[in-house]
Amino acid sequence: MVKIVLVLIFWLTMLNADSFEKNCLECHTNKFQLSMFMKKYTLKFSSEKNIKKALFKYLKNPSYKKSVLPFGYLNKFGIKNETILDDDELKDMVDIYYDKFNVKSRIY
Numbered sequence: 001m002v003k004i005v006l007v008l009i010f011w012l013t014m015l016n017a018d019s020f021e022k023n024c025l026e027c028h029t030n031k032f033q034l035s036m037f038m039k040k041y042t043l044k045f046s047s048e049k050n051i052k053k054a055l056f057k058y059l060k061n062p063s064y065k066k067s068v069l070p071f072g073y074l075n076k077f078g079i080k081n082e083t084i085l086d087d088d089e090l091k092d093m094v095d096i097y098y099d100k101f102n103v104k105s106r107i108y
Contacts, residue, residue, distance in 0.1 A: 019089065019092065019093065019096075020093055020096045020097070020100075023085060023089075023093055024093060024097065031101075034097070034100075034101050035101050037068075037069070037101075038051075038097075038098075038101040038102060038103065039103060040068040040069060041054060041055060041068055042102070042103045043068075044068050048098060048102070051098060051102075052091075052094050052095065052098055054066075054068075055094045055097070055098075056090060056091065056094050058080075059080070059082075059083045059085075059090060059094070060082070060083060060087075060090070061082060062079045062080045062081070062082060063079065064079060067079065
């Protein structure tokens with residue numbers, strides 16, 4: 001029974017990782033860029049809960065006002081299009097993004 005549960009958890013984790021690759025890393029191929037975004041969110045929102053909440057709100061309805069990026073960057077690259085992911089899938093993607101790029105994971 002324990003083996004089945006562990007295999008199921010592993011499979012679901014891999015499935016979500018593949019979704020992150022497909023939904024996020026197709027456009028954001030530069031991982032430095034994603035690290036920079038996370039640093040900006042960390043500076044502005046501090047806690048994991050607030051960072052995830054702000055990311056979720058921004059991705060649901062992107063705007064200049066909600067963005068943490070400098071105006072020059074937004075002027076050059078523009079605002080992201082609204083996500084096509086449903087709320088549960090978007091929440092999973094935000095969780096994976098936070099786990100992969102949060103600043104705490106880089107502090108030794």
